[in-house]
Amino acid sequence: MILLRLFYEFFMTGLFAVGGGLATLPFLERISEKTGWFTRQTLIDMIAVSEATPGPIGINMATYVGYVTAGIPGAVVASIAEALPSLAIVLIMARFLKAFASHPTVKAVFYGIRPASVGMIAAAGFGVLKVALLDIPAYEASRSALDLFQWKGLILAAVLAVVLNVKKWRIHPALAIAASAVIGIVFRF
């Protein structure tokens, strides 16, 4: 029975949360208040685990909450239920787009949407930059520009920017991520 309710709650989350994984957070908070399946502390742990593990954050959060609520079946039900509305909506949308893709108005619309999409991706990248390369609390404490940057991170970023752009090597992103994890541990980032 709890699985059915779990399915319902996550299906509704997937149906109404617009804007990606973190946009589901307010919905998860409401589920927590309404049902008492998990606590706010679990939600905070969940964000930490979801960000520190492979997999898109939104799916990780659903799996984690589902597991805490109802074990492995709960994890499966919550992730599938959250993905189902996407599946249905995107399939309908894709059919619509295919039918109108060559229409001049649709082309003009995408001429405008593409740069906006890249702008939003760049803004998300800037969010990562603030966490990965800057140390704002330390800067606010000392007001010294030297404390603003995480120097180890900055050096790693510079090295990666060079190495990943050597066309001849074509280094796979996964290899770069694994190497960065090892460097993070060895140099105590």
Next chain:
Amino acid sequence: MREACFILNNQLDNNLDNQSGGRSRKRFDVRLDLFLTFCKIGGLTFGGGYAMLPMLQREVVEGRQWATEAEIMDYYAIGQCLPGLIAVNVAVFTGNKVRGPLGGICAALGVVFPSMIVITAIAAFLTSFAELAAVQSAFAGIRVCVLVLIANAIMKLRKASLVDWRTTALFAAVFLLSILTKISPIAYVVAAALLGALIQYFAARGRQTS
């Protein structure tokens, strides 16, 4: 990871060889390939749906050639405005393009699968996983890498999207507003769509009069 996928792929191929005839096997293979490729992409994504972009470019655009850079950008733009997780939305769009609705389902299952395994294992055995000092250090390193990967991904997208000064200005405006304000992504996409239509409309009219 790549080797593991390859071996799994081969084993499944062999099993299928024994079970079914040539033509249906070929069709099934693409779906299996979609599932496995998106498994790989999901398993290598650290962060939100955006962190998936570099893997998508490598695996889907350059490797499998299932979609172009421009199409991936469209999927992201529309995926943002639709309800649901961006990662799943983009996966379904790609899968659907390659092999219809069933392809979309395979891609969605693939992108969800690694999370289920990893998170369940962590929730079951390592409750304090995220607090471990080594995990935090490793993730601090990974974040730097994700940042560089996203920057590279954007440089690749630039060619297909920033085609003139108008689109470059639009990019800069959306970037700055996203950083400085909390306006919903839907507003940007709707406004950009209208602007795009208007710009092209007046450009077409300008050509007619001159």
